[in-house]
Amino acid sequence: MARLKLGMVGGGQGAFIGGVHRMAARLDGCFDLVAGALSSDPARAHASAAELGIDADRSYADFNEMAKAEAARSDGIDAVSIVTPNHLHGPIAEAFLARDISVICDKPMTATLAQAESLSAASQASKGHFFLTHNYTGYPMIRQARQMVAESALGEIRIVEANYLQDWLSGAPAEDNKQAKWRMDAAQSGGGAIGDIGTHAHNLACFVTGLRTTSLSATLTSHVAGRVVDDDARISLQFDGGARGHIWASQVAIGNENNLTLAVYGTKGSLRWAQENPNVVWFTELGKAPQKITRGGGAANPAAIAVTRIPAGHPEGYLEAFATLYREAAEVIISDDRTSITLGAEDGLDGVRFVEACQRSSEDGASWIELC
């Protein structure tokens, strides 16, 4: 596969998710990082670029300038990764899409519904592709589960449980680390736990089951004095076809590091998966012994095998799942195949609609809100 040229906006020194995207882009050798507007502070942007081996003439202090300059180069970037705080995703993505440069964007897609709708329209109008990195969809055992549900291994779906528990925001705000800062500012993040992790849980539930949320009822809470955004979200969901869903996303559940779990219960069987031990999915048929299906093991299906790099028992982790999204994005860019499994702007819009509906429901006493 030809190696693509990648740019990045955000992700300068001190950032977290930018480094993750870079490792993900590198792992399978599909991308070379050649340009960046890594910080809105020019000095920090250029220092970061130098560290990463980006040529000085392709280090920008402004994303608009970058989009313009890269579009004008014959060796301009094929895609740009956006790893800024959420409220900037929309404007940046649109700047690149307007020049037909593909966009790989962290989640949630935008901080507001208006931004999401605008970006969705921009995506449709562009020759570039838009990819949303709900990275947990890249895990082989999630692909396994998705194929099994599609093949009716569980029968008709009754209940979907997606919980995402963390504890890093359990303390008083001053004790939080710096990653907490912008997330706790609603103007930058668009929300607290609901946007940061609730969207992951919701996306994963839909990705695996293929169901769409028709309505929801949510209660967003803040357990820590002085915090303005939610740090705990409970959502009940109604899916098309009649299944029910429940999401609990919390950032104050002490003893949980990054405990994202998914359980899908059907009329014939169930699947259970936990992100902290991601190489396993449990499958139980009613009345039979539970089976431990492993990535690379004898019961792995084609969907899992397609995104598996190394043999069973050699654990693949978070970065590998993330890298799968980058590899699949590269494949789409090269083939221009718009029917792939990758998530796009419509999925991003669904996610922002989900956040907005949760906020509206919660403000209205957990009233039920129609989604589609």
Add this chain to the structure above:
Amino acid sequence: MARLKLGMVGGGQGAFIGGVHRMAARLDGCFDLVAGALSSDPARAHASAAELGIDADRSYADFNEMAKAEAARSDGIDAVSIVTPNHLHGPIAEAFLARDISVICDKPMTATLAQAESLSAASQASKGHFFLTHNYTGYPMIRQARQMVAESALGEIRIVEANYLQDWLSGAPAEDNKQAKWRMDAAQSGGGAIGDIGTHAHNLACFVTGLRTTSLSATLTSHVAGRVVDDDARISLQFDGGARGHIWASQVAIGNENNLTLAVYGTKGSLRWAQENPNVVWFTELGKAPQKITRGGGAANPAAIAVTRIPAGHPEGYLEAFATLYREAAEVIISDDRTSITLGAEDGLDGVRFVEACQRSSEDGASWIELC
């Protein structure tokens, strides 16, 4: 400790919970089963009694007759165990309490709120004691957790999660086993999953945290066509002092056998426990490594040690926890100490109020209902 004389109502051939009560009563050698009205069918009652070594003259076909006869004997029973379907608990208990015979009653206490209130009054008027067997409260690691919460090891409680998942009612009613029958008849059971297992979850949450439920919102569902009672219940709780709680009780969650779990999250730490591996409780202080506290291990506290029979690593199970309730009941009967940890009619009334409030809330669109 002197051995007490025990009677039993219900629990004849083919029953499940009666056998459990008998094993629990025997394990620590505190009771001898000497009388019974084991079935409302006389032939079955007497055959069952013979099998259990009960003298023919103390095998009764009617609980009223039994209460009268045993009260009249100089060697009459000290206590009676009630292991019938729920709707009979109240009348039977009152018949014995009226004669100052202590009662050990399976949960939920009654099938209706009116019965519960009547029984609660009868209990207060009796010289006999009333014991409610929420057997999960007998586990040593539940006692450990209760003491730790009371000692503020977790700080202020924020969130309490009690889930009770089973799968034995996942199939069509005809496929269910016979234990399912009376439970699925609302007149006998007073409810489905909410009464059968939801009450256990709610009781456990309150027992461990010492919190009282002030209000709740519930959604009771039936996932199986033709079933008239609920097989799945989701409840949000508000506790006094501001903590929130959530209960999920389901009997259609394939892959779960008897998966009762409790998690308590506070400002300083958390506790997590699972009934299927009951000899362990996990304790995490914010920012520290999770600790695996074991029954009999170095970190067991006095409350746990008090109900521990054998050394660490030698698993005690469900029957041992149940037997602890019997032993504690014997201690109370002998000492007449009414300040013990045992659960009584007020707890039973709380449980029936909980069921009734859940049903009312669910019928009213998950509206919030005040409880106390």
Add this chain to the structure above:
Amino acid sequence: MARLKLGMVGGGQGAFIGGVHRMAARLDGCFDLVAGALSSDPARAHASAAELGIDADRSYADFNEMAKAEAARSDGIDAVSIVTPNHLHGPIAEAFLARDISVICDKPMTATLAQAESLSAASQASKGHFFLTHNYTGYPMIRQARQMVAESALGEIRIVEANYLQDWLSGAPAEDNKQAKWRMDAAQSGGGAIGDIGTHAHNLACFVTGLRTTSLSATLTSHVAGRVVDDDARISLQFDGGARGHIWASQVAIGNENNLTLAVYGTKGSLRWAQENPNVVWFTELGKAPQKITRGGGAANPAAIAVTRIPAGHPEGYLEAFATLYREAAEVIISDDRTSITLGAEDGLDGVRFVEACQRSSEDGASWIELC
């Protein structure tokens, strides 16, 4: 089933295993404890008897006196449990067997090979039965495993691993608890870890696989200064038919409470079981997903179901497994069926031969010793 009359030798105040035997005898209601020589100290013997509700005229200070007196009574005991230090098992058992009273004896059967051979002969000559309580053989999932091996679910057995790890003797002798005392005296125990827990591991390996040990090589070690018996034993085994086995028994493996595990590897599949979570056995067929077979679950086989008391997910533990041995002993005594699954004097002799061979091998530089 008629209730049998039980006596006990040893197990007075302050003892551990005596209480375990009493609970095991009570759980299923097959035995009433009616006589005892609970201590060689008369005062302690009688005080202990009184506590246990044994009539004063059946509390003995001497086991010979007890055997004689009970044999002479028309309502004399049907069986006696022997729960003394190991070196007394032989003489006591022979005293009762000589009067055709059945014996339920803790393991190892004796402290010396000469005692074992004598007892084995005495057992054959008696109308009484001899039962050896290798209690781990009572677990339902061990029975499940045994049946699966017998049915060739694993193919031909290649490797058997039985590890039994504890840590309660890790500290200096003075820090050990009083249970440690007699075990650390070779004259009373006949050995250290090898006799106390190594015999359990060896017995379990043979019980599940049906294989006999033909030769072994052992290294017994003492890791704690001042300890005269072994606290750690490593044994390699050769089985009839060519399978190999390995045992590691240690009482200084910090972090292990009572961690007895068994793994059996065959040409077609494997089984794995751990005593601390005994309600589960793992079965893997080559190239397929591992299956979690649970006590009471859909994949439980008749051998497991026969010794299962309560439904899946309601954990049965150590005492239940022990009680199964008592129930089966009662069935044998009543039926006089000598073809049962219960372990007898030949098994006990095998165990003492195993200990003796391990000690001989270890003294001779881990040389290989023929066993049969």
Add this chain to the structure above:
Amino acid sequence: MARLKLGMVGGGQGAFIGGVHRMAARLDGCFDLVAGALSSDPARAHASAAELGIDADRSYADFNEMAKAEAARSDGIDAVSIVTPNHLHGPIAEAFLARDISVICDKPMTATLAQAESLSAASQASKGHFFLTHNYTGYPMIRQARQMVAESALGEIRIVEANYLQDWLSGAPAEDNKQAKWRMDAAQSGGGAIGDIGTHAHNLACFVTGLRTTSLSATLTSHVAGRVVDDDARISLQFDGGARGHIWASQVAIGNENNLTLAVYGTKGSLRWAQENPNVVWFTELGKAPQKITRGGGAANPAAIAVTRIPAGHPEGYLEAFATLYREAAEVIISDDRTSITLGAEDGLDGVRFVEACQRSSEDGASWIELC
């Protein structure tokens, strides 16, 4: 950090470990793969090179030619990765070391002791560095354990257990996959399970504890008819200072995928780690509750943090651990610091000595062999 230029010998189309090395080299962005002799078949070598984006003029069909040509270029490679069958490691490594090009070599270092001694001498004579990729030493929790042992958190070490269980060679040879082929040919591999995985287990035991093996006794077995090399190895070890060790390496243990575990027992505490869930290490102090120490969690120590990329709960896996070795190799090459934690030719020589001693011991009836 400046990016280094990397070459590779072996790892052409159809190989396994070559791809792993390439991903490891890419993940942290320390190396660019610019040259290769990817196969001894020229057509396959050049096709593989083209796929990997290696310029045609730096694709070689012969490693000697490659070493010569690259040494002559001003932009020649800084290091070469050797990922061929074991018997070629020595000659290839020496060809590059002779030209002062650093070598990153898969394990075991060589197929014979003579090769290992020759290579060790060559390494000392070269200005290039030699790195041996015992990749499991790159796991953060292994570094955590190593630091904890060094800081005496466990007291004095008594017992070290390293087991490495797989099942992929359980079937008849014809059923094995093609990775099995050269491994099963003693001339190419130098041994079976003992070299392929036994060396990993031994290296890990020594790496974590800092102990050296003074003598060993081994039994190598082949469980599958027609197999000429061992598929199962049991080794007893004596360490300097008196600790004992045990290794079990098997490739016929059905139900084990890549189940490498390490347990270290000391006088004060123990550590336990399992490769299939590598982000956790268990620490138990005698008499206290076991602690679950996680990569990135509050109890992670500096040695672990130094090789941690992403937050706790976001699992890092096998490739990340491998990539750490590449990053550390890059740091050594750039700094020329020969005191680093990386493993070199002396460690490789230790490993080959270990294999050779195991084979010798096994042929001699598991006799004890002195190692140092």
